[in-house]
Amino acid sequence: MHKLAIAFTLLASPALATGLQIEVAGEANGTVTIDLYEDIAPRHVAQITALAEEGAYDGVVFHRVIEGFMAQTGDVQFGKLEGGDIGRAGMGGSDRPDLPAEFSDERFLRGVVGMARSQSPDSANSQFFIMFDAGEFLNGQYTVVGQVTDGMDVVDAIKRGRGNNGAVIGQPDVMQSVTVIE
Template identity: 35%
Template sequence: MEINIRQWIVSVMILGALLMGGCAQQDATSQAPNLPTEPPVTAQAPDAFSNLPRLEGKATVQMVIKGKNVLIEVDGSKAPITAGNFVDLVQRQVYDGVVFHRVVRDPQPFVAQGGDPQSKKPQADPRTFGTGGFIDPTTGQERSIPLEITPEGAPSPVYGSPLQSAGINQPPVLKHKRGAVAMARSQAPNSASAQFYFALSDLEFLDGNYAVFGQVIEGMDVVDGIQQGDRIDSAQVVEGLENLRSNGPS
């Protein structure tokens, strides 16, 4: 029986909400992702996040998956906090050994999501994968970063709200093209922490709702081959580390 295209699009969008719902913080919206969410967070000034790492420019991260290299260009010029957080976590070896706990390819290639720090623990319960974030060892608290999206033509990012909720009709500069790397989060806009995903195809309907911060520039065939349960062998910054700024204890 042929699939109704409109129903398929709706089902994929719901799947996207469920996918991002199991991220760093399990709140009410994570448990019931189809319920109305709280009012959008007002866009906040960057000074509110001055304690977070920032990437001023670009960097290249080499990720080894099943013994094969994937190169990621991380763009701090359009997503400085999101990119800085990722590069900082790479430097801390947070991603070494973590699992890709959710890989969706049907009815068409969607995402490969990983980065939950608790998934590297040998005795961890796989049923909890997708609920963890980065715990800062200096504070004992989970680091959360704001939703950060730069619209086309804007001089700086919009913080704390999807673009449409902020009344912005311009598309983002960094889009969900095949090979894009973006942060997973719950329905709370500022709940991203460590989990990220690779876009396995163009995912335009996610643009403006989730923060893209990088792009696979080499090894997309490796990304296409990721299976649920595969681990990241290692990740390291091979270029642009000098652009990382750490302005606080996090």
């Protein structure tokens, strides 16, 4: 093959896709695979993958789960099943800086993964949520970081919380391990 053709082939090749493989345990048991959108939310994807590679997400619970809406997890500060402060899960983050919003035209549909944040659009850190159903009112308000590509049945089985805030009572489901895949 000609050198120019080889160079063009290399340039035209798509970048390696980054994703997560999450082993879930509790009422839900199984594997959830997520395709991360590094082209849409590069800073958020970089932070999530760095935390996953460090093992920061291993043992973190799904602390806020609302029927027909979403399952939230990722509080690496307070949300650890062992050694965490589950009563405060959802109030913490990581020791990394908060991220500026990376809003896009991606819609919040079933299986979409978004970054959780406080009132400030630039406050996402480590927490994320997976949509059970469409939540179009979130469009343009929260950063979309990916999409579940396999294991939505596992997501659907995650133990639901109670009340308006969806706080999980008793033993929450947990991300046993979170692995970065390419």
